[in-house]
Amino acid sequence: MNFNPDVELRLFEYNDAFDIQLRPQDECLRNSMYFEQWAEDKAKGAGFTGIRKSDGKILGCGGIKTLWPGCGEAWAIYSDEIGHYSRGCIDYAKFYLSALVKEMELNRLQCLIDVESKVKLRFAKSVGFEVEGLLKGYRFDGGDCYMMAFRKEPEIERQVRIGCNALEFAGLNFRDKMQLIEDEILKLSGSR
Numbered sequence: 001m002n003f004n005p006d007v008e009l010r011l012f013e014y015n016d017a018f019d020i021q022l023r024p025q026d027e028c029l030r031n032s033m034y035f036e037q038w039a040e041d042k043a044k045g046a047g048f049t050g051i052r053k054s055d056g057k058i059l060g061c062g063g064i065k066t067l068w069p070g071c072g073e074a075w076a077i078y079s080d081e082i083g084h085y086s087r088g089c090i091d092y093a094k095f096y097l098s099a100l101v102k103e104m105e106l107n108r109l110q111c112l113i114d115v116e117s118k119v120k121l122r123f124a125k126s127v128g129f130e131v132e133g134l135l136k137g138y139r140f141d142g143g144d145c146y147m148m149a150f151r152k153e154p155e156i157e158r159q160v161r162i163g164c165n166a167l168e169f170a171g172l173n174f175r176d177k178m179q180l181i182e183d184e185i186l187k188l189s190g191s192r
Helices: 024-031 035-043 080-103 118-126 155-162 166-170 174-189
Strands: 007-011 046-052 058-068 071-078 108-114 129-135 145-150
Touching: 007 080, 024 035, 024 071, 035 058, 046 080, 058 080, 071 080, 080 118, 080 174, 108 118, 108 129, 118 129, 118 145
Parallel strands: 071 108
Antiparallel strands: 007 046, 046 058, 058 071, 108 145, 129 145
């Protein structure tokens, strides 16, 4: 794992969506009349915010929103500076997505990626999403999107990476599970 010692993760909060300096191509989201509702909705799910320790700048936010039992949708927004931390972001995302898919008992985790967004497409593929199909004219401006789905990590690998056995992990409440995952990341990054 390649966790950056200058980046810390914490639970996503509603205001993070307004405090992040979005990439220019993502500003249309904040300018949408639905952005406030979008931020409230995401704050109810399992989400994390990546912050640069040296200056407190929000680098990115992401998480999973349950669509219905067994099905979740992954989301992410980030600043232009996220590219400087791409390797670490991939490691964080793989680690958290695998644990959350299991914890949230998801059979399916999906996301939509604009076909024009090559960076988001590469990132989604690198953390385990696969293209399932093309949604033509899906975007509000008539643009196309890829429907992508996440592959579950094998159970044995997930248990080893979380650092405890499945029975111990299953007995924890949601916040304690998230704390255990965060502690494990910090141990791997050498921050603790």
